[in-house]
Amino acid sequence: xxxxxxxxxxxxxxxxxxxxxxxxxxxxxxxxxxxxxxxxxxxxxxxxxxxxxxxxxxxxxxxxxxxxxxxxxxxxxxxxxxxxxxxxxxxxxxxxxxxxxxxxxxxxxxxxxxxxxxxxxxxxxxxxxxxxxxxxxxxxxxxxxxxxxxxxxxxxxxxxxxxxxxxxxxxxxxxxxxxxxxxxxxxxxxxxxxxxxxxxxxxxxxxxxxxxxxxxxxxxxxxxxxxxxxxxxxxxxxxxxxxxxxxxxxxxxxxxxxxxxxxxxxxxxxxxxxxxxxxxxxxxxxxxxxxxxxxxxxxxxxxxxxxxxxxxxxxxxxxxxxxxxxxxxxxxxxxxxxxxxxxxxxxxxxxxxxxxxxxxxxxxxxxxxxxxxxxxxxxxxxxxxxxxxxxxxxxxxxxxxxxxxxxxxxxxxxxxxxxxxxxxxxxxxxxxxxxxxxxxxxxxxxxxxxxxxxxxxxxxxxxxxxxxxxxxxxxxxxxxxxxxxxxxxxxxxxxxxxxxxxxxxxxxxxxxxxxxxxxxxxxxxxxxxxxxxxxxxxxxxxxxxxxxxxxxxxxxxxxxxxxxxxxxxxxxxxxxxxxxxxxxxxxxxxx
Amino acid sequence: xxxxxxxxxxxxxxxxxxxxxxxxxxxxxxxxxxxxxxxxxxxxxxxxxxxxxxxxxxxxxxxxxxxxxxxxxxxxxxxxxxxxxxxxxxxxxxxxxxxxxxxxxxxxxxxxxxxxxxxxxxxxxxxxxxxxxxxxxxxxxxxxxxxxxxxxxxxxxxxxxxxxxxxxxxxxxxxxxxxxxxxxxxxxxxxxxxxxxxxxxxxxxxxxxxxxxxxxxxxxxxxxxxxxxxxxxxxxxxxxxxxxxxxxxxxxxxxxxxxxxxxxxxxxxxxxxxxxxxxxxxxxxxxxxxxxxxxxxxxxxxxxxxxxxxxxxxxxxxxxxxxxxxxxxxxxxxxxxxxxxxxxxxxxxxxxxxxxxxxxxxxxxxxxxxxxxxxxxxxxxxxxxxxxxx
Numbered sequence: 001x002x003x004x005x006x007x008x009x010x011x012x013x014x015x016x017x018x019x020x021x022x023x024x025x026x027x028x029x030x031x032x033x034x035x036x037x038x039x040x041x042x043x044x045x046x047x048x049x050x051x052x053x054x055x056x057x058x059x060x061x062x063x064x065x066x067x068x069x070x071x072x073x074x075x076x077x078x079x080x081x082x083x084x085x086x087x088x089x090x091x092x093x094x095x096x097x098x099x100x101x102x103x104x105x106x107x108x109x110x111x112x113x114x115x116x117x118x119x120x121x122x123x124x125x126x127x128x129x130x131x132x133x134x135x136x137x138x139x140x141x142x143x144x145x146x147x148x149x150x151x152x153x154x155x156x157x158x159x160x161x162x163x164x165x166x167x168x169x170x171x172x173x174x175x176x177x178x179x180x181x182x183x184x185x186x187x188x189x190x191x192x193x194x195x196x197x198x199x200x201x202x203x204x205x206x207x208x209x210x211x212x213x214x215x216x217x218x219x220x221x222x223x224x225x226x227x228x229x230x231x232x233x234x235x236x237x238x239x240x241x242x243x244x245x246x247x248x249x250x251x252x253x254x255x256x257x258x259x260x261x262x263x264x265x266x267x268x269x270x271x272x273x274x275x276x277x278x279x280x281x282x283x284x285x286x287x288x289x290x291x292x293x294x295x296x297x298x299x300x301x302x303x304x305x306x307x308x309x310x311x312x313x314x315x316x317x318x319x320x321x322x323x324x325x326x327x328x329x330x331x332x333x334x335x336x337x338x339x340x341x342x343x344x345x346x347x348x349x350x351x352x353x354x355x356x357x358x359x360x361x362x363x364x365x366x367x368x369x370x371x372x373x374x375x376x377x378x379x380x381x382x383x384x385x386x387x388x389x390x391x392x393x394x395x396x397x398x399x400x401x402x403x404x405x406x407x408x409x410x411x412x413x414x415x416x417x418x419x420x421x422x423x424x425x426x427x428x429x430x431x432x433x434x435x436x437x438x439x440x441x442x443x444x445x446x447x448x449x450x451x452x453x454x455x456x457x458x459x460x461x462x463x464x465x466x467x468x469x470x471x472x473x474x475x476x477x478x479x480x481x482x483x484x485x486x487x488x489x490x491x492x493x494x495x496x497x498x499x500x501x502x503x504x505x506x507x508x509x510x511x512x513x514x515x516x517x518x519x520x521x522x523x524x525x526x527x528x529x530x531x532x533x534x535x536x537x538x539x540x541x542x543x544x545x546x547x548x549x550x551x552x553x554x555x556x557x558x559x560x561x562x563x564x565x566x567x568x569x570x571x572x573x574x575x576x577x578x579x580x581x582x583x584x585x586x587x588x589x590x591x
Numbered sequence: 592x593x594x595x596x597x598x599x600x601x602x603x604x605x606x607x608x609x610x611x612x613x614x615x616x617x618x619x620x621x622x623x624x625x626x627x628x629x630x631x632x633x634x635x636x637x638x639x640x641x642x643x644x645x646x647x648x649x650x651x652x653x654x655x656x657x658x659x660x661x662x663x664x665x666x667x668x669x670x671x672x673x674x675x676x677x678x679x680x681x682x683x684x685x686x687x688x689x690x691x692x693x694x695x696x697x698x699x700x701x702x703x704x705x706x707x708x709x710x711x712x713x714x715x716x717x718x719x720x721x722x723x724x725x726x727x728x729x730x731x732x733x734x735x736x737x738x739x740x741x742x743x744x745x746x747x748x749x750x751x752x753x754x755x756x757x758x759x760x761x762x763x764x765x766x767x768x769x770x771x772x773x774x775x776x777x778x779x780x781x782x783x784x785x786x787x788x789x790x791x792x793x794x795x796x797x798x799x800x801x802x803x804x805x806x807x808x809x810x811x812x813x814x815x816x817x818x819x820x821x822x823x824x825x826x827x828x829x830x831x832x833x834x835x836x837x838x839x840x841x842x843x844x845x846x847x848x849x850x851x852x853x854x855x856x857x858x859x860x861x862x863x864x865x866x867x868x869x870x871x872x873x874x875x876x877x878x879x880x881x882x883x884x885x886x887x888x889x890x891x892x893x894x895x896x897x898x899x900x901x902x903x904x905x906x907x908x909x910x911x912x913x914x915x916x917x918x919x920x921x922x923x924x925x926x927x928x929x930x931x932x933x934x935x936x937x938x939x940x941x942x943x944x945x946x947x948x949x950x951x952x953x954x955x956x957x958x959x960x961x962x963x964x965x966x967x968x969x970x971x972x973x974x975x976x977x978x979x980x981x
Contacts, residue, residue, distance in 0.1 A: 020904065020939070087783065112821075112867055113783040115755055116699060123701070139903050151903040155939060159901075177841020179866075179900035182937075183968065186901070203840050205593065206701065232844060262847040265856045268801055270825055273840025273864045275593035275783075286848075303852035304845050305969035 001105045001132060003217045004143050004197045005168075011077040012038045012149065013070070013101070015093045016084035017045045017063065021110075023052055024155040025082075028148035030055040031157070031326055032166050037061065038147055040078065041070050044085055044093075053332050060338060065541065067096045075100055080149050081107040082140065087114040090136060091121060098129045108150045108200075109135025109208070119206040132209050137202035137274075139178035142185075144168040144195030152181055152200055157328040169194020170316050172218040174211055175230040176203045176274065177259075184228055187308050193315035196224050203274025205235060212240035219248045225316035226253050229298075231289065233260030234276040238289040242296035253314045254298040257307040260286035341373055353378050367392055374554050375546075381535035387492050388555070391524055394484055395556055397563030404428040408564045412571035413579045421571075425564035429557060438552035440470030440525035444498045445547060449540060454504035470522020471506060477514045485523045496530025499523075525552065594757050595782045596645040600680050601796040602778035606761070609750040610743070610771050616682030618643065619664075621672040626665065630681070633661050637684035640667040642676045645777075645798040650714060658684055675802040685765070685772060689713055692763030692774070693738065694723070697747065699757040703729040704748060708736045713763045738766040754791050755784035805829070805887075810880035811863070820869035822877050824861055830889045831860040832979055836881055836914065838865050838899030838936070842968060846898055849972035858979060860888060868905045874913025882921045885930070894931045896975055897948070901964045902938025911936075911944040915951045922955045931978060932957050935971040937964030 001007070014022055022039055029038050042050045042063045049060040064070050078101045083093045090111050097104055109122070114136035126133040134141060140150015145168035153163050160166070163185060171193045175181035181200045188195065199214050201207045211231065218224045231238055238258070245254055263270055263279050263286065271278045279285045294300040299314060301307035343351045352360040353372060361369055367389040372378055380388075400409065408425035429435065447457050461468045476482040493499050502522055509516035518526075532538045532546060597605075600618040607614035617629060638661065642654040649655045654676070656667045664681050671679065694712030698705040706726050711719040724736055733744040743766075751759055758779035765772040780792060794816065804812075811824040821840075833850065837843035843864035850859055861884060865877060885893055897914060918925060932952055936945065945961055952959040962971060 112819075115784040115787060116757060116781040117752065117755060117784075120699075120701065154901070155903065175841070177839070177844075177900075178903055179839035180841035180845065182901040182903070183842070183964075186964070187967070230841065232841065259841065259844040259848055262844065262851045262856060262859075262862065265827065265851065265859075266825070266862075268799075270862065271593055271823075272844050272862070273821065273823070273866060277840065277844065278593065303969065304849050304967075305852075305973070308967055308969060 001130075003221045004106065004132075004141055004199075005146065005221070005223065007079050007105060007143070008146065009034070010038050010079045010147055010149075011040045011074070012080045012082065012147075013041050013043060013067070013075075013078050013097075014039055014082040014084065015043045015067075015089070016082075017042050017047070017050050018082075018084040018110075020155045021082075021084060021151045022050075022061075024151060024153075024157075024160065025148050026052055026054055026059075027157045027328060028142075028153070028160055028166075030328065031160060032145055032147075033326060034147075038080075040074050043067050043070070044089070049338060051334060051338070053328075055326065056329055056332055058332070058335050067093075067100055069541070076102055079103050079105045080147075082149055083107060083109045083111070083135070085111065087111045087118070087136070090114050091118045094122060094133060095125060098125060098131065104129075104131050106132040106141070106149070107134070108138045108140040109133060109202075110138060110140070110150060111136050114204065116206055119204055119208065123206060123208040126208050132213075134199060134207075134209050135202050135204075136208065137178070137204050138207075139181065139200040139202075141197060141199045142195065143197045146197075150200070152178070152198060153185060154182060157330060164189025165195050165198070167194050168196065170196050170223055170225040170318060172196050172214070172221075172224050172227045173198035173230075174201065174214045174218075174227065175199070176201050176207075176211070176232050176276070177230060178202070180230050184230055184311070187311050188228060188315050191312045191315050192317040193226065193311070194318075196221070203232065203276055205276045207237075210240065211237050212244055215241050215244055215254075219244070219250055219252060224252060225318075226255065226314060228311060228315070229254065229256040231256065231258045232272070232274060232277045233258065233263055233279040233286040233289070234272075234274075234284050236283065238293055242292040242298070245293075245298055246296035255301065255307070255310045255314055256290075256293050256298045257301040257304060258286045258289045258293070340376060365389070370558060374551060374558075381531070383492070383535040384531050387527065387531055390488070390491070391528075391555055392559040394488075394520065395559035397560070397566065400567060403433050404560065404564060405567050408567050409571050410579050412568045413576055415578070418565065418568055421568045422561065422564050425567075426557060426561065429553070429560070434556045434560065435553065436469040436519075436521035437525050437528075437556060438547070438550065440468075440502075440522045441529060441547055441552050443469060444502055444522075444526050445529055445543065448497055448501050454501060454508055457505060458508045468505065468509065468522075470502065470519060470525055471509050472516045473519045474515070476517060476519070478510050478517055479514065481517065482520060484520045485518060488520070488523050488527060492527045492531070494530065494534060496526075496534055498526040498529035498533070502526035524555070528552070593782060594779050595797045596799070597778040597780055597792055597796045598645075598678060598680070598798045599641075599643045599776055601792050602759075602776040603682075603773060605750060605754055605778070605791060606747075606771075606773055606776060610746050612771055614682075616680055619668055619679040619681060621668055621677050621679065626668070630661065630664050633664075633681070635661060638664060638681050639684050640664050640671075640679060640681045642671055643678045643680040643798065644676055644802075645800045646676075647800065678798065685774060687765055687772075687774075689763075691765055691767075693766060694760075694762045695739065695747075695764050696760040696762070697751050697756070697758070699751075700727070703727045704751060706733070706736065706744070708739060710737050716762060740769060743769065743771065754788050755781045757781050805884065807880040807884040807887075810883070811877060814873060814876050814880070818869060818873050820865065820867035820873060822863075822865045822869060822873065824863035824877075824880065824884075826861050826884065827859045828857055829860060829884065829887060831858040832890045832892050832894055833858050833975065834860045834881060834885045834893065834895045835862060836878065836895060836897045837863065838902065838905060838910070840864060840866055842898070842900035845900075845968055846896070846972060849969055850976070853972065853976040855976055855979060858890075860884060864899075865910070866905065869910065869913075871909050871913040871916070874910045875916045876913075878914045878917030879920070882917060882924070886921075886924060892931075892979070893928060894933065894975060894978060896933050896971075898933070898935040898968065898971055900937065900968065902936075905938055906940050907936055907938050907944030908940040908947060909944075911948050915947060918951055918955060926956055930957060932959040933962075933971060933975050933978075934960065935962040935964070935966055935968065 045063040047063040081097045140152040142148045142153045178200045350357045371388045404425040411421040411424040506518035638659045640656040692713035694709040696707040709722045711722045735741045760777045761773040763774045815822045949961045
């Protein structure tokens with residue numbers, strides 16, 4: 001990359017959901033007339049979607065835990081990265097970005113207290129990969145009229161509009177201080193100048209990109225006329241700046257201010273705000289730096305007031321075309337819910353997963369419709385569709401004696417309407433009734449991924465005196481197998497690891513007692529896991545998400561609602577009157 | 592925080608642990624009540640007693656006592672502590688021939704670790720500059736240098752990296768049959784790595800050559816120790832007229848410089864800054880520490896400058912609320928002494944913060960000026976300077 005301005009329409013990924021900063025980047029996009037948000041994804045977050053505004057419209061930006069979770073199609077377009085996580089994670093973030101983002105050109109890092117060794121390593125790997133990393137304590141870079149990476153330039157829409165940075169220009173601002181960079185940008189624009197770009201290097205001792213490198217970039221750029229530099233005492237970064245500026249013999253004017261002359265008034269060297277800001281030797285002092293810059297032909301300010309005057313005097317004031325600048329009305333209202341399942345449009349059309357309901361249901365059976373809506377995805381593998389259909393049919397009912405059906409019937413006979421009767425049945429579903437598929441799935445998943453042996457698994461449950469969900473049946477035994485389980489296994493077992501594991505468990509348990517076989521709940525659970533992994537190609541995180549969302553319970557609730565409704569309707573038809581337990585059906589200790 | 596010096600005691604302990612020699616020196620805190628018991632546990636023999644506070648030129652200043660018996664240690668400590676020192680080191684005296692004294696230093700640089708070595712070490716090292724061998728170590732096996740074997744150098748480099756040192760100087764250094772004896776050791780570490788070194792050194796081992804710290808400075812140090820934000824204070828002239836309540840590393844430096852440019856550096860009571868979005872309570876405590884400092888001063892006219900650049904993240908209303916609470920608590924003093932207040936600040940929530948400040952200062956009845964970022968930092972300082980000189 002020769003200079004920042006060559007990136008015109010960047011795709012950006014940000015590590016860390018830093019609300020104010022990301023929103024300000026999006027506001028900048030909008031204000032300069034970009035059609036789509038530059039920030040494509042946020043990494044290192046639990047949320048699946050992060051809520052932001054693009055102009056006055058609320059938008060959702062995808063969130064991912066790991067960079068590798070982001071679809072390749074997005075990753076291969078990314079040119080800029082922002083890292084706003086804790087110091088410990090900075091190096092990994094940049095390392096991963098370098099290896100996984102082929103078009104990466106620049107990044108900024110905003111973290112306090114990155115160790116010197118990490119900072120040096122940061123410079124080493126970024127130099128090797130030929131990308132520009134600003135930081136470790138940088139507020140970013142802003143290309144005038146182009147884009148904004150980081151908090152630089154301000155974080156509210158009003159600040160951005162007032163900063164005068166929405167129109168491109170020919171002045172480059174470089175600062176070691178993140179707070180002062182905004183002061184200088186404002187001074188430049190109020191003097192009638194406009195930004196080519198503004199860069200915050202950060203005040204650490206070992207910045208990954210050094211001031212002279214930004215100078216080199218600016219000196220090579222024919223569109224730059226003025227360079228404004230803010231530096232501080234400490235370190236020797238200005239020596240190289242002076243050297244290359246003198247060598248360039250350029251007409252471009254450089255203006256510099258070096259803070260820290262106050263340091264001479266302390267008896268022992270004072271550590272100022274930034275880590276680098278401390279002069280132990282003469283060559284680290286503000287006065288020395290001023291001298292070498294001045295000797296190199298840089299306009300060096302004697303004080304800050306003088307600095308402002310130099311900016312006024314020397315900043316190029318070429319007239320720039322006023323482009324169309326958009327408005328952002330504040331305060332912006334945030335929606336109360338995020339929902340991607342369905343929508344009623346202004347035209348009255350109901351859309352399921354974005355598609356007109358008529359079209360959506362035309363070639364889908366009821367179970368296919370339910371599956372798509374349950375997963376939130378329009379497409380599923382044939383294997384999953386078939387499996388879902390078979391399982392919900394098998395789960396539809398299990399006789400009137402089961403607790404949920406009993407409660408439904410009792411409520412019906414008490415004279416209640418369908419919603420109350422159905423609800424009382426559904427409310428019965430829990431750990432001991434209907435919840436076994438979910439529990440079995442969680443157990444199979446965890447044990448397989450922890451590498452637990454079947455024998456150890458069984459012993460663990462036995463030791464804690466807990467039944468294994470998905471194992472055991474009241475009537476079926478090894479010598480009299482459950483035909484439903486046999487059918488499921490025959491049609492759907494493709495030799496996946498979860499089914500294999502569940503069968504091993506059943507082998508161990510059945511050897512202890514003949515009725516401790518793999519039951520229909522356990523079989524459904526392991527087959528589902530294998531289909532999710534094999535046919536749906538979900539990774540571990542994604543499978544975990546399906547389980548955590550309660551998908552297995554959804555299977556049961558959806559199917560068994562049919563059974564409960566059926567029992568209710570029949571009770572109404574029979575109209576047997578209020579149910580009461582006959583005397584003698586309840587026993588207590590005292591009698 | 593940035594680079595800090597460790598005590599000589601901790602430096603030698605680290606070297607001993609990693610290089611495999613025993614070190615039997617003890618660290619002495621003159622304020623420790625158990626001091627005599629600690630010293631009585633030492634074995635008989637001759638000792639060196641010295642100030643352990645990152646002080647330069649200790650020999651010339653008489654802060655190193657040689658050939659002391661165990662019983663003399665306490666009186667030495669008492670004597671030297673009268674000069675304002677608090678931390679000392681007592682270690683067994685090692686007899687040696689001065690011509691065996693060598694010099695070794697490791698410096699973290701951008702290009703790698705610079706290793707400096709001389710066979711002519713000791714106090715006269717500066718006179719033997721041409722005897723100094725330098726090499727840059729990047730990776731792999733280091734080359735042996737003088738009496739330093741590859742193996743020993745490797746151990747030192749590993750120690751240097753694992754304990755996040757940025758500077759290590761051993762002078763004089765004795766090497767006899769490959770056995771290492773550092774007679775003096777100075778270490779600077781990267782303080783940001785305190786968590787990473789897992790207790791190998793802690794902030795308790797940090798030493799500064801400054802002697803007296805004011806109560807306010809200690810308050811701010813304690814505050815900093817438990818905060819994720821940055822809070823600092825350094826007293827300049829306690830009897831100056833101008834108290835600085837500044838925010839931001841860059842802006843605070845600019846403002847102090849500007850006062851200097853107006854010839855007012857002698858009137859500055861302090862330098863200090865807060866940044867990294869401290870919370871309201873931290874700002875309240877910080878402001879109280881500063882006002883305490885203001886109250887202790889003898890100047891007739893007193894001015895408080897609350898200023899900073901345009902913040903990126905720090906919430907102006909939140910931080911100002913902390914300052915306002917402190918002002919409220921001290922309002923009687925501020926009013927009775929006609930303290931003037933100048934404010935200049937920008938950033939998130941600036942309108943609300945500035946309005947609250949204006950309201951507070953009006954209610955207390957202090958002469959004041961409250962500005963947003965439309966007034967430049969230089970102009971604010973000019974305004975204050977005119978007031979001071981009026």
